Amino acid sequence: MTVGQKIVYYRELIGLKQTELAEKVGITKQLLWKYETGRITNIPLKRLQLIADVLHVAPSVLTGWSDEQAEPSIAETYVTFPILSETAAGYTTFAEHEDYDSGDIDIPLSWLKGRPKSDYFVIKVHGDSMYPLYHDGDLVLVLKQSTFNYSGQVGVVIFDDNMGTLKKVEYVYGEDWMRLVSINPSYPPVMIRDEKLEHCRVLGIAKMVIREVH
Numbered sequence: 001m002t003v004g005q006k007i008v009y010y011r012e013l014i015g016l017k018q019t020e021l022a023e024k025v026g027i028t029k030q031l032l033w034k035y036e037t038g039r040i041t042n043i044p045l046k047r048l049q050l051i052a053d054v055l056h057v058a059p060s061v062l063t064g065w066s067d068e069q070a071e072p073s074i075a076e077t078y079v080t081f082p083i084l085s086e087t088a089a090g091y092t093t094f095a096e097h098e099d100y101d102s103g104d105i106d107i108p109l110s111w112l113k114g115r116p117k118s119d120y121f122v123i124k125v126h127g128d129s130m131y132p133l134y135h136d137g138d139l140v141l142v143l144k145q146s147t148f149n150y151s152g153q154v155g156v157v158i159f160d161d162n163m164g165t166l167k168k169v170e171y172v173y174g175e176d177w178m179r180l181v182s183i184n185p186s187y188p189p190v191m192i193r194d195e196k197l198e199h200c201r202v203l204g205i206a207k208m209v210i211r212e213v214h
Helices: 003-013 018-025 029-037 045-055 059-063 194-199
Strands: 078-084 104-108 120-124 139-144 153-159 163-170 177-181 190-193 201-210
Touching: 003 018, 003 029, 003 045, 003 059, 018 029, 018 045, 045 059, 104 120, 120 201, 153 177, 163 201, 177 194, 190 194
Parallel strands: 078 120
Antiparallel strands: 078 104, 120 139, 139 201, 153 163, 153 201, 163 177, 177 190
């Protein structure tokens, strides 16, 4: 791969648009396009360093100058996600606007399984309805998806238009109902059926739990 092709690869891997990378580096989109397409191959070293920093890789990964780092160390490469604070593992109001009061978290790039950053979001669990699999304060990496792969999968669901929850979801294909099930038996399941399904939608499926151990 050329330097330009590597820039495109890592830019798309973390979900950055050409315009966004250009703005972060302080160059025009047209100049970045020339770098990526190979119209310009002599990229100034300082600028290459800036591009590499934004892409979370070493400059040698882009240039291939060092055999020791011909490929990135995925375990040391991270992407930053804002933590969505209002989705709860219980029945609380879900804020769909960009309310990220819980801060940010750095996620290893390898956890994205080759998908762009834009395919995921991170939520913070509140409450104990999904205990013991999900604890209060856990962070969950969620893959954006509008359907579940199978009955009993855990994911984030919006119901009644503005109520959000992380739950195990049970259903039978072809039937007009969906059951939101807590893992903690103290919480009864919630049945959603018939016309209420029109006000219900799937936001994504849980892929990874991030827990701070004290």
